[in-house]
Amino acid sequence: MDGADSKGVLNQLSVLEVRARSRNTQPQQQCCVKELRAKAEALKIQRDQLEAEAQIHKVPGFMVLHKLRMSMEKQCPHEEEEAMDEESENTQLLQLMARHTQLKDLLYAHHVIGGYDVIKTPQSKGVCMSLTTAYEGIYLDTYNLEIDLKHKLTITRHNIPPFIPLKDLAKQSNMQTNIRAFLDTLSLHLNAFTGRKQQLKFVKEQHQSITVMESNVLCSRLVLMFTVPRGKNAVLCRLDYTDHTRCLPTGVQFVCEDEELLDSPEWKKNCSLLKETPVHKALTTMKKNGSIV
Known part of the structure:
Protein backbone atom coordinates (compact mmCIF):
# COMPACT_ATOMS: atom_id res chain seq x y z
CA MET A 1 0.00 0.00 0.00
CA ASP A 2 1.58 3.31 -1.02
CA GLY A 3 1.69 6.50 1.05
CA ALA A 4 -1.36 8.09 -0.63
CA ASP A 5 -3.59 5.12 0.09
CA SER A 6 -2.50 4.84 3.71
CA LYS A 7 -3.14 8.54 4.27
CA GLY A 8 -6.62 8.22 2.80
CA VAL A 9 -7.42 5.29 5.07
CA LEU A 10 -6.21 7.21 8.15
CA ASN A 11 -8.33 10.20 7.21
CA GLN A 12 -11.37 7.96 6.81
CA LEU A 13 -10.72 6.36 10.22
CA SER A 14 -10.43 9.74 11.92
CA VAL A 15 -13.72 10.86 10.38
CA LEU A 16 -15.42 7.69 11.59
CA GLU A 17 -13.97 8.21 15.10
CA VAL A 18 -15.27 11.79 15.26
CA ARG A 19 -18.74 10.62 14.19
CA ALA A 20 -18.75 7.87 16.86
CA ARG A 21 -17.81 10.35 19.58
CA SER A 22 -20.52 12.77 18.52
CA ARG A 23 -23.10 9.99 18.65
CA ASN A 24 -22.08 9.10 22.24
CA THR A 25 -22.24 12.67 23.47
CA GLN A 26 -25.62 13.48 21.90
CA PRO A 27 -27.72 11.41 24.40
CA GLN A 28 -25.84 12.96 27.33
CA GLN A 29 -26.41 16.44 25.95
CA GLN A 30 -30.09 15.68 25.45
CA CYS A 31 -30.41 14.51 29.10
CA CYS A 32 -28.72 17.69 30.33
CA VAL A 33 -31.03 19.80 28.22
CA LYS A 34 -34.10 18.03 29.63
CA GLU A 35 -32.89 18.55 33.24
CA LEU A 36 -32.21 22.23 32.61
CA ARG A 37 -35.65 22.69 31.04
CA ALA A 38 -37.32 20.98 34.04
CA LYS A 39 -35.42 23.25 36.46
CA ALA A 40 -36.40 26.29 34.44
CA GLU A 41 -40.09 25.28 34.58
CA ALA A 42 -39.89 24.74 38.35
CA LEU A 43 -38.27 28.17 38.82
CA LYS A 44 -40.99 29.78 36.70
CA ILE A 45 -43.71 28.20 38.86
CA GLN A 46 -41.95 29.37 42.01
CA ARG A 47 -41.61 32.88 40.56
CA ASP A 48 -45.33 32.98 39.73
CA GLN A 49 -46.22 31.90 43.28
CA LEU A 50 -44.01 34.58 44.81
CA GLU A 51 -45.47 37.22 42.53
CA ALA A 52 -49.01 36.16 43.52
CA GLU A 53 -48.14 36.35 47.22
CA ALA A 54 -46.58 39.76 46.72
CA GLN A 55 -49.74 41.01 45.02
CA ILE A 56 -51.88 39.74 47.91
CA HIS A 57 -49.73 41.60 50.42
CA LYS A 58 -50.24 44.81 48.41
CA VAL A 59 -54.05 44.58 48.66
CA PRO A 60 -55.45 47.26 51.05
CA GLY A 61 -57.74 44.71 52.71
CA PHE A 62 -54.77 42.57 53.61
CA MET A 63 -53.01 45.53 55.22
CA VAL A 64 -56.13 46.34 57.26
CA LEU A 65 -56.36 42.69 58.31
CA HIS A 66 -52.73 42.73 59.38
CA LYS A 67 -53.21 45.91 61.43
CA LEU A 68 -56.30 44.43 63.11
CA ARG A 69 -54.35 41.28 63.91
CA MET A 70 -51.61 43.32 65.57
CA SER A 71 -54.14 45.36 67.56
CA MET A 72 -55.95 42.19 68.70
CA GLU A 73 -52.72 40.80 70.11
CA LYS A 74 -52.23 43.99 72.14
CA GLN A 75 -55.83 44.31 73.34
CA CYS A 76 -57.58 42.44 76.11
CA PRO A 77 -60.55 40.20 75.09
CA HIS A 78 -63.18 42.47 76.69
CA GLU A 79 -61.70 45.51 74.93
CA GLU A 80 -62.04 43.69 71.59
CA GLU A 81 -65.73 43.01 72.22
CA GLU A 82 -66.44 46.66 73.07
CA ALA A 83 -64.65 47.83 69.94
CA MET A 84 -66.59 45.41 67.74
CA ASP A 85 -69.93 46.69 69.05
CA GLU A 86 -69.10 50.19 67.89
CA GLU A 87 -67.78 49.29 64.42
CA SER A 88 -69.56 48.55 61.18
CA GLU A 89 -70.35 45.08 59.84
CA ASN A 90 -67.40 45.19 57.44
CA THR A 91 -64.98 45.97 60.24
CA GLN A 92 -66.45 43.17 62.36
CA LEU A 93 -65.97 40.77 59.47
CA LEU A 94 -62.34 41.82 59.14
CA GLN A 95 -61.86 41.35 62.86
CA LEU A 96 -63.29 37.85 62.65
CA MET A 97 -60.94 37.09 59.76
CA ALA A 98 -58.01 38.41 61.78
CA ARG A 99 -59.04 36.24 64.72
CA HIS A 100 -59.28 33.25 62.38
CA THR A 101 -55.74 33.73 61.09
CA GLN A 102 -54.50 34.16 64.66
CA LEU A 103 -56.10 30.86 65.71
CA LYS A 104 -54.66 29.09 62.66
CA ASP A 105 -51.16 30.26 63.63
CA LEU A 106 -51.69 29.05 67.21
CA LEU A 107 -52.89 25.66 65.99
CA TYR A 108 -49.84 25.37 63.74
CA ALA A 109 -47.53 26.21 66.64
CA HIS A 110 -49.42 23.69 68.80
CA HIS A 111 -48.75 21.02 66.18
CA VAL A 112 -45.07 21.94 65.75
CA ILE A 113 -44.29 21.57 69.47
CA GLY A 114 -46.08 18.24 69.72
CA GLY A 115 -49.48 19.23 71.09
CA TYR A 116 -48.34 20.94 74.28
CA ASP A 117 -50.49 23.78 75.60
CA VAL A 118 -48.92 27.18 74.93
CA ILE A 119 -49.98 30.69 75.93
CA LYS A 120 -48.28 34.03 75.57
CA THR A 121 -46.76 35.61 78.65
CA PRO A 122 -48.38 38.90 79.77
CA GLN A 123 -45.30 40.85 78.71
CA SER A 124 -45.32 39.11 75.27
CA LYS A 125 -41.62 38.38 75.65
CA GLY A 126 -42.07 34.63 75.49
CA VAL A 127 -44.48 31.75 75.96
CA CYS A 128 -45.64 29.58 78.83
CA MET A 129 -45.87 25.83 78.11
CA SER A 130 -47.91 23.37 80.17
CA LEU A 131 -47.00 19.69 80.50
CA THR A 132 -49.76 17.50 81.92
CA THR A 133 -48.91 14.15 83.51
CA ALA A 134 -51.16 11.10 83.75
CA TYR A 135 -51.07 7.53 84.99
CA GLU A 136 -53.49 4.74 84.03
CA GLY A 137 -55.81 7.23 82.36
CA ILE A 138 -55.94 9.58 85.36
CA TYR A 139 -54.63 13.13 84.93
CA LEU A 140 -52.28 14.08 87.72
CA ASP A 141 -49.96 17.08 88.14
CA THR A 142 -49.43 19.84 85.59
CA TYR A 143 -46.04 21.52 85.25
CA ASN A 144 -45.26 24.83 83.55
CA LEU A 145 -42.29 26.35 81.77
CA GLU A 146 -41.90 30.01 80.85
CA ILE A 147 -39.53 30.37 77.91
CA ASP A 148 -38.04 33.64 76.68
CA LEU A 149 -37.92 33.72 72.86
CA LYS A 150 -35.56 36.69 72.40
CA HIS A 151 -32.12 35.99 70.91
CA LYS A 152 -32.09 32.39 72.14
CA LEU A 153 -34.53 30.14 73.98
CA THR A 154 -34.12 30.60 77.73
CA ILE A 155 -36.13 29.03 80.56
CA THR A 156 -36.97 31.97 82.83
CA ARG A 157 -39.41 30.41 85.29
CA HIS A 158 -40.80 26.93 85.96
CA ASN A 159 -42.27 24.66 88.60
CA ILE A 160 -40.41 21.51 87.54
CA PRO A 161 -39.27 19.52 90.63
CA PRO A 162 -35.65 20.32 91.47
CA PHE A 163 -34.56 16.68 91.25
CA ILE A 164 -35.46 16.62 87.51
CA PRO A 165 -32.23 17.63 85.67
CA LEU A 166 -33.87 20.37 83.61
CA LYS A 167 -30.68 22.08 82.38
CA ASP A 168 -29.06 18.78 81.44
CA LEU A 169 -32.15 17.69 79.52
CA ALA A 170 -32.25 21.01 77.65
CA LYS A 171 -28.59 20.61 76.69
CA GLN A 172 -28.82 16.94 75.73
CA SER A 173 -31.95 17.51 73.61
CA ASN A 174 -30.46 20.66 72.00
CA MET A 175 -33.42 22.83 72.95
CA GLN A 176 -32.23 25.73 70.76
CA THR A 177 -32.79 23.80 67.53
CA ASN A 178 -35.29 21.11 68.57
CA ILE A 179 -37.62 22.27 71.33
CA ARG A 180 -40.06 19.43 70.60
CA ALA A 181 -37.43 16.80 71.43
CA PHE A 182 -36.67 18.64 74.67
CA LEU A 183 -40.37 18.78 75.66
CA ASP A 184 -40.85 15.09 74.80
CA THR A 185 -37.88 14.06 76.94
CA LEU A 186 -38.98 16.26 79.82
CA SER A 187 -42.51 14.87 79.55
CA LEU A 188 -41.12 11.32 79.78
CA HIS A 189 -39.28 12.17 83.00
CA LEU A 190 -42.28 13.92 84.54
CA ASN A 191 -44.78 11.20 83.61
CA ALA A 192 -42.45 8.47 84.90
CA PHE A 193 -41.97 10.33 88.17
CA THR A 194 -45.68 10.93 88.75
CA GLY A 195 -46.37 7.31 87.75
CA ARG A 196 -43.90 5.98 90.33
CA LYS A 197 -45.33 8.35 92.93
CA GLN A 198 -48.86 7.16 92.14
CA GLN A 199 -47.78 3.52 92.46
CA LEU A 200 -46.33 4.24 95.91
CA LYS A 201 -49.61 5.87 96.89
CA PHE A 202 -51.53 2.76 95.75
CA VAL A 203 -49.19 0.50 97.74
CA LYS A 204 -49.90 2.44 100.92
CA GLU A 205 -53.66 2.51 100.28
CA GLN A 206 -54.20 -1.04 98.99
Missing part, protein backbone atom coordinates in the same frame (compact mmCIF):
# COMPACT_ATOMS: atom_id res chain seq x y z
CA HIS A 207 -51.57 -3.06 100.88
CA GLN A 208 -51.58 -1.96 104.49
CA SER A 209 -50.04 -5.27 105.61
CA ILE A 210 -46.88 -4.29 103.70
CA THR A 211 -44.54 -1.78 105.33
CA VAL A 212 -42.82 0.91 103.27
CA MET A 213 -39.40 1.02 104.91
CA GLU A 214 -37.75 3.58 102.63
CA SER A 215 -38.47 5.82 99.63
CA ASN A 216 -36.96 9.00 98.19
CA VAL A 217 -38.49 12.15 96.69
CA LEU A 218 -37.82 10.98 93.13
CA CYS A 219 -39.44 7.62 93.96
CA SER A 220 -36.46 5.98 92.29
CA ARG A 221 -35.74 3.74 95.28
CA LEU A 222 -38.29 1.80 97.28
CA VAL A 223 -37.76 -0.66 100.15
CA LEU A 224 -40.71 -2.81 101.26
CA MET A 225 -41.10 -5.42 103.98
CA PHE A 226 -43.26 -8.48 103.35
CA THR A 227 -44.42 -11.22 105.67
CA VAL A 228 -44.21 -14.76 104.31
CA PRO A 229 -46.95 -17.21 105.46
CA ARG A 230 -44.46 -20.03 105.93
CA GLY A 231 -42.78 -19.49 109.30
CA LYS A 232 -43.93 -15.85 109.33
CA ASN A 233 -40.52 -14.82 108.00
CA ALA A 234 -39.90 -11.22 106.99
CA VAL A 235 -38.59 -10.42 103.51
CA LEU A 236 -37.05 -7.08 102.57
CA CYS A 237 -37.58 -6.09 98.95
CA ARG A 238 -35.56 -3.29 97.33
CA LEU A 239 -36.74 -1.81 94.02
CA ASP A 240 -34.32 0.40 92.07
CA TYR A 241 -35.61 2.64 89.25
CA THR A 242 -32.33 3.65 87.62
CA ASP A 243 -34.07 4.55 84.34
CA HIS A 244 -35.91 7.73 85.35
CA THR A 245 -38.02 7.70 82.18
CA ARG A 246 -39.84 4.49 83.21
CA CYS A 247 -42.35 3.48 85.88
CA LEU A 248 -40.95 -0.05 86.24
CA PRO A 249 -37.85 -0.97 88.27
CA THR A 250 -34.61 -2.01 86.60
CA GLY A 251 -33.44 -3.95 89.65
CA VAL A 252 -35.17 -6.09 92.31
CA GLN A 253 -33.39 -7.52 95.34
CA PHE A 254 -34.75 -9.70 98.18
CA VAL A 255 -33.18 -10.16 101.63
CA CYS A 256 -34.36 -12.88 104.02
CA GLU A 257 -32.89 -15.17 106.70
CA ASP A 258 -34.39 -18.15 104.90
CA GLU A 259 -32.08 -18.26 101.87
CA GLU A 260 -33.68 -21.45 100.55
CA LEU A 261 -36.96 -19.57 100.27
CA LEU A 262 -35.47 -16.92 97.98
CA ASP A 263 -33.83 -19.58 95.78
CA SER A 264 -37.16 -21.27 95.13
CA PRO A 265 -38.82 -21.01 91.67
CA GLU A 266 -41.74 -19.20 93.30
CA TRP A 267 -39.65 -16.26 94.45
CA LYS A 268 -37.70 -16.13 91.20
CA LYS A 269 -41.07 -15.65 89.48
CA ASN A 270 -41.90 -12.94 92.02
CA CYS A 271 -38.67 -11.14 91.09
CA SER A 272 -39.59 -11.18 87.39
CA LEU A 273 -43.15 -10.12 88.23
CA LEU A 274 -41.96 -7.01 90.08
CA LYS A 275 -39.74 -6.04 87.13
CA GLU A 276 -42.52 -6.38 84.56
CA THR A 277 -45.61 -5.18 86.48
CA PRO A 278 -46.41 -2.00 88.46
CA VAL A 279 -45.54 -2.66 92.08
CA HIS A 280 -49.08 -2.35 93.50
CA LYS A 281 -50.41 -4.83 90.93
CA ALA A 282 -47.49 -7.21 91.45
CA LEU A 283 -48.16 -7.24 95.21
CA THR A 284 -51.81 -8.12 94.58
CA THR A 285 -50.71 -11.10 92.44
CA MET A 286 -48.20 -12.21 95.09
CA LYS A 287 -50.93 -12.15 97.73
CA LYS A 288 -53.26 -14.22 95.54
CA ASN A 289 -50.48 -16.76 94.96
CA GLY A 290 -49.88 -17.02 98.70
CA SER A 291 -46.30 -15.72 98.52
CA ILE A 292 -46.96 -12.94 101.05
CA VAL A 293 -49.58 -12.14 103.64
